[in-house]
Structure formats: structure tokens, C-alpha cells
Amino acid sequence: MIALHVPGDSVLHRAPAGIKLLALFVLALAVSLYPHDLPSLGAAVGVVVALHLAALLPPTTLPKQLWQTKWIVVVMVATQLAFLTPWDALVNTVRVVSIVLLAGLLTLTTRSEDLLEALETGLRPLTRIGVDPRRVGLTLSLAIAMLPVVAGIAARVRDTERARGVRLGPRLVVPVLVLALRHADDVADALTARGVD
Amino acid sequence: MTDAPRRRFDTRDIARIAVFAALIAALGLIAPIPVPGLVPITAQTLGIILAGMVLGAWRGAAAVLVFELLVLVGLPLLAGGHGGAASFVGVTAGYLIGWIPGAFVTGLIAHSGRGRIAAWRVALGGLVGGVLVVYACGIPVQAAVTGLPLGAAALTSLAFVPGDLIKITVATIITLALWRAYPPVFGTRRHRHAEEPATAQPVTR
Secondary structure (H helix, E strand, C coil), X not given: CCCCCCCXXXXXXXXXHHHHHHHHHHHHHXXXXXXXXXXXXXXXXXXXHHHHHHCCCCCXXXXXXXXXXXXXXXXXXXXXXXXXXXXHHHHHHHHHHHHXXXXXXXXXXXXXXXXXXXXXXXXXXXXXXXXXXXXXXXXXXXXXXXXXHXXXXXXHHHHHHHHHCCCCCHXXXXXXXXXXXXXXXXXXXXXXXXXXX | CCCCCCCCCCHHHHHHHHHHHHHHHHHHHCCCECCCCCCCECCHHHHHHHHHHHXXXXXXXXXXXXXXXXXXXXXXXXXXXXXXXXXXXXXXXXXXXXXXXXXXXXXXXXXXXXXCCEHHHHHXXXXXXXXXXXHHHHHHHHHXXXXXXXXXXXXXXXXXXXXXXXXXXXXXXXXXXXXXXCHHHHCCCCCHHXXXXXXXXXXXX
16 A cells, blocks of 8 residues: 555554554644743654654654645745744744644554554444444545546546547546446445445 | 435445545646646645535545545545645644535535536535635634634635635536436435436536
């Protein structure tokens, strides 16, 4: 599966996906709600760096992740300097960037399959209000299987239209939709035939 | 007229939801169209609006939810190859979450015509669901995350409005074309439109 996960064997890699998801949630909330001063801001950055070191990722990872947040930084600083003090702009930007980096670390150290499984487990209490975690799991894995199929259909339609000399435009989406949704109905028939209701 | 709230999704619904989630991802692969002086238009939100217009409220919102869960667990499916939990804590988090009720409201209005799909209802659904609802979720979160006043946050998102209007127009044209090409997908029951040719007549313009 194509994913943003980087394999490894650190403590962070081995921790259960559900725990990491919860920890991210708690950390993000703490960093968001705390009224920051210089030491607390430094602590937030320190935690982010320390966790990245603990994950034993290639040394270029953190700079690369940081570089990916460049547009957040540009947009935030530009709009905030217009309305807020430079200090507030700095606090807000550091706050958001560190949370984004923490969330990125979760993605780097956790396989998508494990997170999907954690989600399915997390949904179990919702069984009482009519949510079936297994059907949610089926839909999610079916969607993952459909990604290359739909991309293939789109490529085929594009080639066909190009060969016919049809101008490429939004109408190209219509045959892709029809073929993809027909395929969905075939898959549904196959599932029904195999006893999945 | 759309799928009932308490009704369980059958296999056909699940397959269509999964395929539409994959379609939203595929639309994210299309290179953004640069607009001089404005924010580039990505086709991904076109997929969100289409999900509501074509699948209706419940299945459309489910398709968007499935797509976003895949993004959450780390697949790089957002336009530009982004993904991961980071997308749900940044400045744009509110817009991402807003896509779910956005698709729902779009579907609710677009499918409100008792089995018939009319251009004005589809377009109105896109406008209310795809723009108003999404912005109503996105702007407060953007303001809270960046610490900007609400009005200022609303002002910065005005840049997206022209692109959104183009997308609603395109999505409406696509939906009406699909209604002519493959009507069964708009209903929940299998051959409803095939059995009732009178209601399968497309109502356009």
C-alpha cells in the first residue's frame, strides 16, 4: 500500500496505534489550549524534537517534515501580522506547526493497516447505535482496493478520448463515473454471491 | 426521497461508497488549475460536491467520511499528495471536517425532487452544501487555530469563492449528464428508474 509510513523498530513504531492516536489527541489539545509564554513554547518544540529523535528516523526526516509546513507558516504569518501582534503571530504559528509535526510523526511511525484496525476497535462502542464496525472495515478496505482501479479507469478514458481527438475537459469525468459505478455494482454482485450481505 | 437515515447500507451501497471515495482520491491527482491572482483550483472538492449530488445525503456523506478516514490513517490522497493526521489539525482542518456535512446537505437538496433530478436543485444543493456549509465549518476553525478574528478569517477564504462557483457549475453539468447516462446510481433500490421510465426522464434546463 502506498503510504507515508517509514518502517522502523523504535519505541514509537512498536507502540499500539490506538494509544498513539489518543496521545496525539491529548498532546494537540494541551498545546492548543495552554496560554503560551516563551518557556512553554520552547517545551512544545522540545517535545516535538525529542519524539522525532526517539523514533530513530533518518536525520533528514524532521527538516523535510518542517519544509512541508512552509505554506502553513507563510499563510499564517502573513495573515496574522496584518491583524495581530508579532508575538501572537509567533505563538500561533509555532503552536500549529508543532501539532502538525506531531500528527506527521504518528503517520511516519504507524502502518495504515494498524490505524485502520485501531479505528475499527474504537468504533466498537458505537455498535449500540447501529454502527457495524465490520461493515465499516469492509467499506474502508474496499475503498483502498478501488484506488488503483479508479485511477486505471481514468487513465484509460483519457487515452481513449485523446485518440479520438476529443477535447479534454470536465465532461471527461462522466465516462469515468459511469465505468467506476458500473464496476461498483459488479463488485457488489460478487460480494453478494459470496454471502456478504 | 434519498436513502432513509435508519436504513442499513446494503452491499451495493457499500460498493458505491467505496468507489466514490476512490473517485474523490483520483480527482485529487489532477494537477491544480492555476488562476492568475487567485488560489489554484483543485478538482478534489469537485468530488466532494459530486458525491452529494450523485449518491444523495447519506451515501454521499459516507463516501466523503471513508475518503477522509483513509487520509487520516496516512494515505497521501489529498490534492498535492498530502495526507496523514496532520491534515486534521492544521488551519484547513475545519474545511476537511465540513466536507462531510457539506456533501450531506448537497445530497439532501439535490435529491429532494421525489426521484427526479433537476438542474436548479442540484446547483442549489452544491451552493448551500458545498459552499455555505463547508465555510460555516471551516472559517471558525481557521479563526480559532490562527487566532485571527472571525471576520478576517472569512476575508482570507473569499479567495476560494470564484473557484467554488466554477466547480458547482461543472459538478451540475456532470451530474445531469450522469443522470442521462446511468440513472440507477441515483436511487437506492436497484432498478427503480429502469422500472419506471416515466420518472427516468431527465429534467434539464
